[in-house]
Amino acid sequence: MPDNNFPKLHNATWPGIVGKGPDSEPPIDFDTMLKLTATADVGGVKFDGVDLGLLDPHVNIDLTDDGIKKLADKVTNLNLSIGSLVAPIWGGPAMGSKEERKQFVEMVRKACHIGKVLRDIGARPHGIVRIDSASSPQQWAADPANNTKLIAQTFREACDVAADYGEKLAAEGEICWGGMHSWKHMVETLEAVDRKNIGFQADMSHTLLYLLGYNSPQDRILPENFDWSDRATLTDALKKVTKALRPWTIDFHVAQNDGTVHGTGSHDKTGRHCLATDPNGKLDIATDAGHWLRDENGNLTKAFKHVCWDGCMFSNDVMTKQQTWNDILATMIKVREKHGWYEAV
Structure with missing residues (x-):
């Protein structure tokens, strides 16, 4: 039986930007992030692609079509290959x-245009455009019902634009985004959007924080002062969250978390990504x-063709060591060995 060749293994470029800035460390340039990804090697297995943040200083959202083609060539x-894209919607x-x-x-439209051009020239075989509410839980809490309706209305409009480009949108489940800051609110928001081309982006680091009820204590699943050595209780909690959100999941980030919140630079407090x-x-x-x-019966969903490592807010010293990315790739390979599949190409 041939070795699994799906899901494809991607690295993210935006950790070179997110959490960096004037009050933190300088960004790591795009070329360096690409080189570290391309050079990673574990027994001859390498990363298959990258997911891109369409963010300055890495990628200008207003690239011309010629600029998009140059990006693809690079x-x-x-x-x-290129996979999922992050739309810069925070303004x-x-x-x-x-x-x-x-x-x-409009930012979603620009991201979808870039995505379509990359697809058309064969550089992007699969992937989604990632969004969030660009609003804080505190802002959302001022008027939960109406704010959820507003988010859903905006997401609907964005979905309709994305559909014109043949794109799907994935809302990131992260505790720092209002209306998406708990697993229950995330489901409510997605249901309210009511569009076929929207789904959920699961990140293992962020969804772990859903279990602890940060920013939404009433939705906590694990008990206070939880003993992390209790794997049975942790597994049950993970099953509860994934049962609710797996049907929506169309993009997936492999990640690690130590059960705490963290933030550096201009990025809000969120799940602490760990090596x-x-x-x-x-x-x-x-x-x-x-x-x-x-799924709940142990069958592969094959709901997405690639998985991506997301490790934001590591120090530049750590991120510029090649061994860091070799270790990450080794972990990604274990995920594919355990939950992947083979397709003839």
Whole structure:
């Protein structure tokens, strides 16, 4: 039986930007992130691609079509494909003013245009466009019902634009985004959007925080002062969250978390991404990824063609070591060995 060749293994470029800035460390340039990804090697197995944040200083959202093709050449010349894209929607909150919400939708349109051009030239075989509410839980809590309606309305408009480009949108489940800051609110928001081309982006680091009820204590699943050595209780909690959100999941980030919140630079407090080898990590990455990659009967969902490592807010010293990315790739390979499949190409 041939070795699994799906899901494809991607690295994210935006950790070179997110959490960096004037009050933190300088960004790591795009070329360096690509080189570290392309150079990673574990027994001859390499990353298959990258997911891109369409964010300055890495990628200008206003690229011309020629610029998009040059971007594709830069990536594919390193034997990497392009997968999911992050739309830079933070200047226009999804529950903001009419003009702000219009700006949100326009950023999604620009991201979808880039995505379509990359698809058309064969550089992007699969992937989604990632969004969030660009609003805080505190802002959302001022008027939960109406704010959820506003977010859903903005997401609907964005979905309709994305459909014109043949794209799907994935809303990121992260505790720092209003209306998406708990697993229950995330489901409510997705249901309210009511569009076929929207889904959920699960990140193992962020969804672990859903179990602890940060920013939404009433939705906590694990008990206070939880003993992390109690794997049975943790597994039950993971099953509860994945049962609710797996049917929506169309994009997936492999990650580790130590059960705490963290933030650096201009990025709000969110789940602390940990290195794949961090001894304080609370997840058994390869095993726990299976809650998202398999259904309740243990069958592979094959709901997405690639998985991506997301490790934001590591220090530049850590991120520029090649061994860091070799260790991450080794973990990704374990996920594919345990929950992957083979397709003839």
